[in-house]
Amino acid sequence: xxxxxxxxxxxxxxxxxxxxxxxxxxxxxxxxxxxxxxxxxxxxxxxxxxxxxxxxxxxxxxxxxxxxxxxxxxxxxxxxxxxxxxxxxxxxxxxxxxxxxxxxxxxxxxxxxxxxxxxxxxxxxxxxxxxxxxxxxxxxxxxxxxxxxxxx
Numbered sequence: 001x002x003x004x005x006x007x008x009x010x011x012x013x014x015x016x017x018x019x020x021x022x023x024x025x026x027x028x029x030x031x032x033x034x035x036x037x038x039x040x041x042x043x044x045x046x047x048x049x050x051x052x053x054x055x056x057x058x059x060x061x062x063x064x065x066x067x068x069x070x071x072x073x074x075x076x077x078x079x080x081x082x083x084x085x086x087x088x089x090x091x092x093x094x095x096x097x098x099x100x101x102x103x104x105x106x107x108x109x110x111x112x113x114x115x116x117x118x119x120x121x122x123x124x125x126x127x128x129x130x131x132x133x134x135x136x137x138x139x140x141x142x143x144x145x146x147x148x149x150x151x152x
Contacts, residue, residue, distance in 0.1 A: 012152040017044040021145040025135040030073045034130040040147050047121045049151015054113040056144040059103035060135045061110035067130025103136035
């Protein structure tokens with residue numbers, strides 16, 4: 001069933017905006033970026049559309065995840081430590097250390113982009129949802145996230 005919430009008239013012109021968000025991580029774990037993405041959406045003045053959040057790396061990923069209870073993030077990290085353990089003897093790609101191949105595999109199992117609907121000038125995330133960088137490397141990294149929004 002579809003509900004008609006907003007009537008978009010022909011005089012509305014499609015707009016697009018983009019920005020690169022730079023985030024410093026301090027090692028494995030999750031880093032919430034919901035607020036800067038929401039601020040980007042607000043500044044765009046787009047009322048109805050979509051915002052795309054894209055991770056420009058192969059050793060970190062993006063997740064929309066529980067943001068109310070930090071223990072959920074601990075469980076996510078611990079689960080991936082068991083799912084794709086470091087230093088497995090069957091990995092051959094270890095050019096940058098024992099977490100090199102595991103970080104790439106963890107990225108493949110998650111996502112490098114998320115698209116979120118925008119309605120009435122705000123992202124339509126659920127009550128307990130947040131947008132997170134999921135860092136898979138032990139060492140600190142500067143992560144670049146490309147934001148783009150289109151709509152009216």
